[in-house]
Amino acid sequence: MSRFFSSRFASLEAYTPGEQPQDQSYTKLNTNESPYPPSPATVAAVTETELNKLNLYSDPTGRRLREALAELYGLQRENVILANGSDEILSFAFMAFADKETPVAFPAISYGFYPVYADLYGLEATKVPLLPDFSVDVEALAAAKGMIVIANPNAPTGIALSLDKIEYLLKSDRDRIVLVDEAYVDFGAESALPLLQKYDNLLIIRTYSKSRSMAGARLGFAFGSPEIIADLETIRYSTNPYNLDRLALLLGEAAVKDDGYYKRNCEKIAATRAAAEKRLKEMGFTMTPSTTNFLFVKHPAVSGETLYLGLKERGVLVRHFNKPLIQDYLRITVGTPEQMETLFAAIADMLSKTAPKGV
Numbered sequence: 001m002s003r004f005f006s007s008r009f010a011s012l013e014a015y016t017p018g019e020q021p022q023d024q025s026y027t028k029l030n031t032n033e034s035p036y037p038p039s040p041a042t043v044a045a046v047t048e049t050e051l052n053k054l055n056l057y058s059d060p061t062g063r064r065l066r067e068a069l070a071e072l073y074g075l076q077r078e079n080v081i082l083a084n085g086s087d088e089i090l091s092f093a094f095m096a097f098a099d100k101e102t103p104v105a106f107p108a109i110s111y112g113f114y115p116v117y118a119d120l121y122g123l124e125a126t127k128v129p130l131l132p133d134f135s136v137d138v139e140a141l142a143a144a145k146g147m148i149v150i151a152n153p154n155a156p157t158g159i160a161l162s163l164d165k166i167e168y169l170l171k172s173d174r175d176r177i178v179l180v181d182e183a184y185v186d187f188g189a190e191s192a193l194p195l196l197q198k199y200d201n202l203l204i205i206r207t208y209s210k211s212r213s214m215a216g217a218r219l220g221f222a223f224g225s226p227e228i229i230a231d232l233e234t235i236r237y238s239t240n241p242y243n244l245d246r247l248a249l250l251l252g253e254a255a256v257k258d259d260g261y262y263k264r265n266c267e268k269i270a271a272t273r274a275a276a277e278k279r280l281k282e283m284g285f286t287m288t289p290s291t292t293n294f295l296f297v298k299h300p301a302v303s304g305e306t307l308y309l310g311l312k313e314r315g316v317l318v319r320h321f322n323k324p325l326i327q328d329y330l331r332i333t334v335g336t337p338e339q340m341e342t343l344f345a346a347i348a349d350m351l352s353k354t355a356p357k358g359v
């Protein structure tokens, strides 16, 4: 820390992203990216003609992409905001809807950025412990004060809440925002979208990073009432009105037009997930019920850290969180069937060397 760094941030613990090795030597199952590339029609949207327009600023209103998303999801353009990854919308929302009087509440085990944004903006945060089965404690969240932030399905547990639970949170105080981060919803959970007409305190956040194969393009979007979206736009225009570059906007539009391709990939991933659950159970793992593109697994004979390191040594990267309650779990992204075979082989090799006989 330099002597110039504001004392406001002296104790800020920044977010730690998963490892992103810049060579292709690992089977990469650690940051929940799609194993499939964007569709050919999506990639084709970035033409040389378009590249030659990079001297010009992008459309700060993102109008065409917002209209395309609104149409796809049965909304109006005024219900949609775009950002440079959903992390940026999360940042805007923590800035816009919480302060000294309005704290935030989120599950104690959830997406690692929530506590970071709470700290960054000096917010009081209630971290609500998960229930023993690792599901979100809806009652305790409802009883907490201020804005509620949840990932549904939750990360890294993969467990989804039903819509009536989301509605219960929305009803618990209609004068607070309930932010539902739906980064993984396309892999099989229920979206809160149908509740949007009825609840003007609902903010739904989505991303192109997982189900739409574009983590590298940094595209996020959110749905809310026109008023909520306008507030977020005020923050966005006060931060960086050109937060989406021309290429990301084009890619985003083309992906909406090719939605079927991404839906089919989500179905493939769900099928690979089901097969992987079966294989991992046969190898002795237990896991939480996942409706996402990852599995949260634990082996009775080997610690999470040993597994993580052993897999890394064998060229397979998975995510390990060195945190109480979950340090014996691994979060494994569902890759292609071939990548999963590589994972199973690495695990089998490890277990044959480290686990006691019979386990």
Ligand SMILES: *Cc1c(COP(=O)(O)O)cnc(C)c1O
Pocket: 032, 084, 085, 086, 087, 088, 111, 151, 155, 181, 183, 206, 207, 208, 209, 215, 218, 219, 220
């Ligand atoms: C991956 C992820 C995000 C971040 O998505 P980006 O759009 O890549 O910024 C947000 N929330 C959750 C729960 C995630 O897992």
